[in-house]
Amino acid sequence: MGGNRTGVELVRRIVRTVVNDGDLGAVPDLFAADYVLRKAGLSVPRGPEAIKMLVRQWRDAFPDYHVEIEAVIAAGDVVACRYVASGTHRGALLGVPPTDRAFTVRGTDVHRLADGLVAESWLADDLPRILTEVGFLTPSASSRWT
Template identity: 35%
Template sequence: MGTAENKELVRRMVDECVNTHRADLLDRFVTADVRVHAGTPGTAPATEGLQQLRESFFRIRTSLPDLHVHLDDVLAEGDRVAARWTGSGTHSGALAGIAPTGTPVRWGGTDIYRIAGDQVAEWWRNDDMVWLLHQLGRDLTPVSG
């Protein structure tokens, strides 16, 4: 696929899976052995394979059932697609050890995808988890020493 088709693949995955809460459709967009690299250490494990990715989608959907991701920018070169995004939702389930608060949250991130054939084979996630946690009342403080 060319860069235009690669960008469209990512756009469709976000629209058809993330924003419609349809993890069951992920097999249309990602390889069976997809690898997702967590961007913020300690916030999510690396994901190996389609089933673990579906489970990850379920966990975030439990925390933020009305999650919506807007793609602010989508760039592509070769087999890579980069997307800058803004996520929003209501904290209605436990997230990072924080009990539900009912707080509306908004945060951003930048993800990079490697496309193989016509599917995402590898995905590097990077989001502003510090800002998300701040909105939920948990601020990270430096450790002295």
């Protein structure tokens, strides 16, 4: 990557083009052929198809899915992104039928870059909170969200 500014711009482009607009055709130009996606509880193949699968899953469940970047920080070949994600549950997600309820959560993603592309990502959103806000989970009184 030609400096931190370029890495920041790459991550902003991914959020704008792939995540928010759902343009999966842009993925090969943004992710390495041997891309690795790391997300707790998720098993996906190596390569750009991993991010396509994840984006497809979220956009099918939340057609209005949108990520608003709050901050992007770059150091060396690593770019971290803190964001707010929102959407309305209008399609099945992980076997959960649509509830037509909305969610808003914060998350953080960390990306390792190589040769101008994202080579590896660690994704951390708040799936329990999403499932609670769309009405699938009900937290106990001692674990209410703040």
